[in-house]
Amino acid sequence: MTLNETILRRSEELFEYMQKIRREIHMHPEPGFQEFNTSGIICENLDKLGIPYKSGFAQTGVVALIEGRGPGKVIGLRADMDALSLFEENDVPYKSKREGFMHACGHDAHVATLLGAATVLNENRDKFDGAVKLFFQPAEEGPGGAEPMIEEGCMENPHVDAVIAFHVGNGYKTGLIGIHGGPTHAAQNELRITITGKGGHAATPEKGIDAIVIAAHAITALQTVVSRSIDPLDPAVLTIGTIKGGTRLNIIAEQVELSGTIRYLKDSVGEKIHEAIRRVMDGVTKAFGGTYKIEILEGYPAVYNDSDLAEKLKGWVIDLLGPKGHFVVDRPTMGAEDFAYFARKVPSVFMRLGVGGDDPSVYYNHHSSRFDIDEKGMINGCAGFAKMAIEFLNDKGE
Numbered sequence: 480m481t482l483n484e485t486i487l488r489r490s491e492e493l494f495e496y497m498q499k500i501r502r503e504i505h506m507h508p509e510p511g512f513q514e515f516n517t518s519g520i521i522c523e524n525l526d527k528l529g530i531p532y533k534s535g536f537a538q539t540g541v542v543a544l545i546e547g548r549g550p551g552k553v554i555g556l557r558a559d560m561d562a563l564s565l566f567e568e569n570d571v572p573y574k575s576k577r578e579g580f581m582h583a584c585g586h587d588a589h590v591a592t593l594l595g596a597a598t599v600l601n602e603n604r605d606k607f608d609g610a611v612k613l614f615f616q617p618a619e620e621g622p623g624g625a626e627p628m629i630e631e632g633c634m635e636n637p638h639v640d641a642v643i644a645f646h647v648g649n650g651y652k653t654g655l656i657g658i659h660g661g662p663t664h665a666a667q668n669e670l671r672i673t674i675t676g677k678g679g680h681a682a683t684p685e686k687g688i689d690a691i692v693i694a695a696h697a698i699t700a701l702q703t704v705v706s707r708s709i710d711p712l713d714p715a716v717l718t719i720g721t722i723k724g725g726t727r728l729n730i731i732a733e734q735v736e737l738s739g740t741i742r743y744l745k746d747s748v749g750e751k752i753h754e755a756i757r758r759v760m761d762g763v764t765k766a767f768g769g770t771y772k773i774e775i776l777e778g779y780p781a782v783y784n785d786s787d788l789a790e791k792l793k794g795w796v797i798d799l800l801g802p803k804g805h806f807v808v809d810r811p812t813m814g815a816e817d818f819a820y821f822a823r824k825v826p827s828v829f830m831r832l833g834v835g836g837d838d839p840s841v842y843y844n845h846h847s848s849r850f851d852i853d854e855k856g857m858i859n860g861c862a863g864f865a866k867m868a869i870e871f872l873n874d875k876g877e
Contacts, residue, residue, distance in 0.1 A: 482606065482869065483799050486599060490862035493595045497857045500524065501591035502573035508562030508580040508587075511618025514539040517560045517590065521615050524594050528601050532613075537627035543613040544637075545600050547872060551609025554871045555634070555642035556596060556864055557821060558589035559619035568848040583850040585647035588834065590615060592645065592857045596864035603865070607872040612639055614821075623779060625817040634824055641788060642821040643828050643867060645860050649842035649852050651806065651833030654859040658793045658830045659808040660786030665714070666749055667778040667815035668741040672697070672760060674724075676769040678733035687731035691724055693767045694735040698722070700759045708755040709748060716742035716813050717752060742813045744781050782819040785826035792828055795870045796863055804859065806833070832860045 480488075500520065507516050518539045525532045525543050532543035539560075567574055567581035575581040593613060600611050614633060618624035633639075651657065674694050679687030698719050705715045717739065724735030741756075743749045753775055764771045796805050808831060818829050834856035835842050843849040 483866070485603065486799065486862045486865045489599050489602065490595065490858050490865070493598055493861060494855070494858050496598070497591040497595040497861065498854050500594055501587045501854060501857065504560070504587040504590055505573050505582045506576045508575050508577055508582050510564060510580060511561040511620055511622065511624065512538045514560050514617050518615070521560075521590065521594065525597070528598060530597060530601055536631050536633055537617055537624045539617045540624055540628050540633070541615040542628075542633045543597065545597065545604060545611040545613070547607040547609050548605050549608050551607075552640045552872055553610045553612055553637045554868050555612040555614055555639040555821070556593055556868060557614040557616055557642055557644040557818065558593035559586045559616045559624070560590045561586055561618050561620050561624075563620055563846060565846070565848050569851055571851065581848070583847060584620065584845050585834070585850075585852055586619065588647050588852055588854070588857055589645065592860040593864065595857060595861035596868070599861060599865040600868060603869065607869045609872040610637060611868050611872070614642070619817050623817040625820040629820055629824060639825060641826045641871060643792065643830065643864075644818050645830050645832040645864070646816075647834045647852055647856060647860070648831045649835040649850070650839045650844070651831060651835050652839060653833050653836050653853045653856045654800070654804065655806045655833035656796050656800070656804060656830060656859060656863050657806045657808040657833070658789050658796065658828060660784050660789035662744045662781055662811045663784050663808070663829050664782035664811060664816040664819065665716070665742040665744055665813040666746070666781040668749065669776040669778060670739045670741055670756070671774040671776070672737040673772045674735045674737070674764060674769055675771070676731070676733055676767070679731040681729040681731055684731060688768045689731050690735040690769060691732045693764055693769045694722060694724060694737060696767070697760060697763045698737065700763050701756065704752055704755040704759060708751060713748045714744050714811070714813060715748055715752060716740070717756070741775070742815070744811060779815040779817045780819045780823065782816050782822050782829050784822070784828045788826045789828045791871070791874065792830070792867050795867050799862060799866045800859060832856055832863070
């Protein structure tokens, strides 16, 4: 039996195992840095497999190690494991049992898929040199578990040479794997603006400085930051998501708070956006006699896939699944991902795994209260992880 046949057959046999784990985690969702039950499930399964691990990375993270037949490179396989604060509306046997929380982004499937791949790799340790590190990471949805795991040494002892990860996508047909080099996720900043005017009676507006009017003009003017200050060939987003101000209908509001998000693929573009926001706020508030304060909190950096590694992974996936098993990812998303911290340390690739059945249009999107997946996609996710890890470790061209 060839390596491909071994991997595919075993991955198919493990489907019910992965499905059981995914549903158990789905029914008991936990937010970032509170994934204690999820971590326990991971450790229990690693114990059964006889795979050594260390827990407690970034509070709830788990790092396991599968050693091959001899010395060599080390590849990291990452799965995030946190849920979202959302009430699940799906009527399914595995519906969330914790009110107000659900796995609406597929991290439950990521954990199950990686445990499936761990099983395949552990059974085939005699087929590769070096070692595979398994990263079960907390808090991807925020405030971020990748960076603290790295700071606590997850990439060392032994040193990791590359990291790969999947994200399930129910917008793609089940089992397809998407890989591309270059930018794949945007950097994310949190924007907070406080506008201060002068309160007063609504019947004598000339005696006050209306912070609501200033805010209205500021929001409109901020829409020109991307359209007029940034090269149209550089993707960028500036969205004001909340506006809070005023106390009564007959009072001139003294203060208004705005908050929003900034997204970009290049650090230089982010710097231009920050500068333009301050310029706009300075001009608008001065025009109306008000003042402002700005706070920009830098979140996850942009994710850049290593192009050389991506090409190799693509070739190995096509070798495993055939040309129709791979799809071209033609553009990045403006969503953010803390996998970026791994990618800034070593060559890394963040891939997409189709879980949308034969008709992805019937599925609700990520972060929806009705999000769900075709679990059969975990079969190729499991097989893909195992294939790419083995081929990377045996590739002498790196």
